[in-house]
């Protein structure tokens with residue numbers, strides 16, 4: 001199966017700090033891939049490279065198996081890769097529909113649109129409502145300003161926008177970090193619905209219960225690179241934590257090994 005989005009040997013240095021140190025990555029069609037790792041492990045940098053927000057010093061990125069060179073976030077978007085950052089990038093004073101189509105407004109058909117660049121608000125509102133309904137996001141009115149929404153609803157609007165325009169993958173950076181239990185549950189349900197529509201989701205998260213609830217596979221990132229990919233079916237949370245901290249390593253045969261014994265057998269060198 002050709003991965004939808006993949007990377008090999010990515011490197012990014014900031015002066016003397018190596019944020020990405022030869023990282024590999026792969027998300028497959030129709031899956032939710034969680035990316036986990038300690039603070040500073042380089043998860044955000046990796047995701048920025050995959051979404052065009054950062055240009056790697058070395059390595060290659062592929063979409064559907066073809067090498068791509070993103071010069072900026074717009075390039076990644078053109079390939080159908082949408083990213084939801086923690087700040088959500090919403091315009092608070094504008095309504096939900098306007099936010100869904102932010103910087104991608106639909107112009108009025110005919111002269112009004114061509115000459116006066118008038119936006120087709122009726123169409124955008126109907127389309128925004130359709131997407132929210134499809135994803136099960138409830139709001140009072142599509143015409144209400146985003147600043148009147150709860151944190152979970154705002155997250156919902158940002159994710160719905162990504163799902164509406166993404167054709168290859170939706171990347172989410174800690175979507176439940178600022179949310180309560182009920183709202184987090186809704187975001188997880190939303191991720192599940194996006195997966196059901198066949199769109200792969202890359203989920204960066206520190207929240208192990210959420211990761212184990214929703215992910216098909218878990219990419220573990222440590223010291224700037226991928227140290228293993230495991231599944232919630234075959235591995236426990238404490239094993240994943242062991243990989244994150246470096247107490248465990250994933251051997252080539254797929255078995256986990258404690259680092260002290262790995263060092264003894266020469267694997268840790």
Ligand SMILES: Nc1ncnc2c1ncn2[C@@H]1O[C@H](COP(=O)(O)OP(=O)(O)OP(=O)(O)O)[C@@H](O)[C@H]1O
Pocket residue numbers: 014017018019037038039040041042043044045046
């Ligand atoms: N613009 C930058 N300039 C200098 N150093 C940076 C920059 N961005 C990231 N770094 C460094 O690169 C390393 C990886 O950072 P990154 O934010 O990618 O990690 P992370 O795994 O996302 O961490 P967290 O979970 O805390 O967000 C860190 O040491 C960080 O200080």
